[in-house]
Amino acid sequence: xxxxxxxxxxxxxxxxxxxxxxxxxxxxxxxxxxxxxxxxxxxxxxxxxxxxxxxxxxxxxxxxxxxxxxxxxxxxxxxxxxxxxxxxxxxxxxxxxxxxxxxxxxxxxxxxxxxxxxxxxxxxxxxxxxxxxxxxxxxxxxxxxxxxxxxxxxxxxxxxxxxxxxxxxxxxxxxxxxxxxxxxxxxxxxxxxxxxxxxxxxxxxxxxxxxxxxxxxxxxxxxxxxxxxxxxxxxxxxxxxxxxxxxxxxxxxx
Numbered sequence: 001x002x003x004x005x006x007x008x009x010x011x012x013x014x015x016x017x018x019x020x021x022x023x024x025x026x027x028x029x030x031x032x033x034x035x036x037x038x039x040x041x042x043x044x045x046x047x048x049x050x051x052x053x054x055x056x057x058x059x060x061x062x063x064x065x066x067x068x069x070x071x072x073x074x075x076x077x078x079x080x081x082x083x084x085x086x087x088x089x090x091x092x093x094x095x096x097x098x099x100x101x102x103x104x105x106x107x108x109x110x111x112x113x114x115x116x117x118x119x120x121x122x123x124x125x126x127x128x129x130x131x132x133x134x135x136x137x138x139x140x141x142x143x144x145x146x147x148x149x150x151x152x153x154x155x156x157x158x159x160x161x162x163x164x165x166x167x168x169x170x171x172x173x174x175x176x177x178x179x180x181x182x183x184x185x186x187x188x189x190x191x192x193x194x195x196x197x198x199x200x201x202x203x204x205x206x207x208x209x210x211x212x213x214x215x216x217x218x219x220x221x222x223x224x225x226x227x228x229x230x231x232x233x234x235x236x237x238x239x240x241x242x243x244x245x246x247x248x249x250x251x252x253x254x
Contacts, residue, residue, distance in 0.1 A: 002099055004123070004163065006202050007034045012167045013057055014204065016125060023047050023098035027118070027125045028165050032061030036068075047098045051075030051084060052127030053115040058165065059083060074105075079114035088116065108153065110146025111136030119156060124208070125163045126153060132164065132193075132206045133186070134172030135217040137252065143245035147220075150244075154218050158209030169193050169203040172215075175254045179216045179228055179247060186214040220244040 006014040009031040016027040017038060024044040028051060029035050039046055046069040049062055053076065062083045066073050074094050077087035088094055090107035103120035108129040115136075117126040128136035129146075130153050138146055173190045180186055189210065193203040212218050219225050220243040229246035230237045237243050 002101065004205075005038070006204065007038050008167075009034050010057055014163075014165055014167065014202065015061075016163050016165075018096075018099055018101070019044060020099040020101075025050065025096055025099060026065070027163070028052055028058035028127060029061040029065055030057040030059065032064040032068075035061060035065060045069070046071050048096055049073045050103075050118055050125065051079075051081065052117065052125065052129075052165070053112040054079050054081035055112065055128070058127065076114040076116050081114075090116075093120075094118075106152060108149035110138055110141040110143075110149045113140045115141075115149070117153065119160070122157070122159060123161050123163065123205075124153065124156060127165050129153065130162060130164055130211065130215075131166060131172055132162070132169040132203055132211070133176045133189075133215050134168055134251070135215075135248070138248065143248055144241060146248065147241045147244045150217060154208065154212060156208050158207065158212065160208040162206040162208060162211060163204060164206075167197075167202060167204070170197055175251050176214065176216050178254070179250070180219065180222075180225055182224060183214065185210075189214050216247055217244060220247065 002020045005017045009015050015029045018025045024046050025048045048071050059081050072086045073084050074086045075084035077089050088105040092105050093102050095102045103118040106117045108115050108117045111128045196203050221239045226243050229243045232250045233246045
């Protein structure tokens with residue numbers, strides 16, 4: 001049975017490690033050290049690396065790990081990062097035979113233009129596109145691109161486990177509570193996540209269903225969020241992309 005572990009890195013990154021028996025795959029190893037320590041402690045072999053996008057806190061340890069373990073690096077076909085050995089295009093499937101797992105690559109530009117997510121077997125590794133109660137900043141892409149990317153992820157089954165790359169949950173919830181103050185599901189989730197972080201437990205994984213109930217960036221059709229985003233912009237906004245863009249701009253200055 002496959003297990004998934006969050007390896008903490010830097011201040012708030014999670015490097016996700018997928019393990020089946022003595023075999024492992026890691027997602028976005030920004031730092032090789034914590035991965036090497038986990039592999040050594042658990043006596044695991046690293047069989048592959050998955051990369052979602054080119055930012056240094058996601059790829060900084062890739063070259064060292066790939067060199068040590070002589071393993072493939074799956075990542076975006078068009079990217080500034082030069083360490084990808086097995087480029088993947090939108091919609092393509094990659095097979096990880098030692099984990100008995102096949103994942104589909106989903107192009108989700110917005111945070112960066114090269115951003116991929118990986119989906120399969122009820123799991124989503126979404127990098128910095130979708131966060132618990134939040135979404136990534138628009139460093140390279142547009143609000144329209146991020147809106148489409150998040151809509152694509154929101155269309156996955158509600159039971160899909162969401163493994164994003166940062167422990168941003170409580171900070172995101174402060175904004176979510178300001179934008180969506182009457183959301184009972186959000187208040188309940190916030191209390192649960194406060195308790196988890198008080199004992200240094202991760203708030204992840206989430207699920208697509210939970211995000212659709214509590215994440216303002218997936219709730220741009222709801223009357224309260226449309227109204228509050230419109231107040232921020234000083235004009236009446238329509239549901240969907242216009243409200244999403246206003247929420248993202250509000251969060252940037254929150």
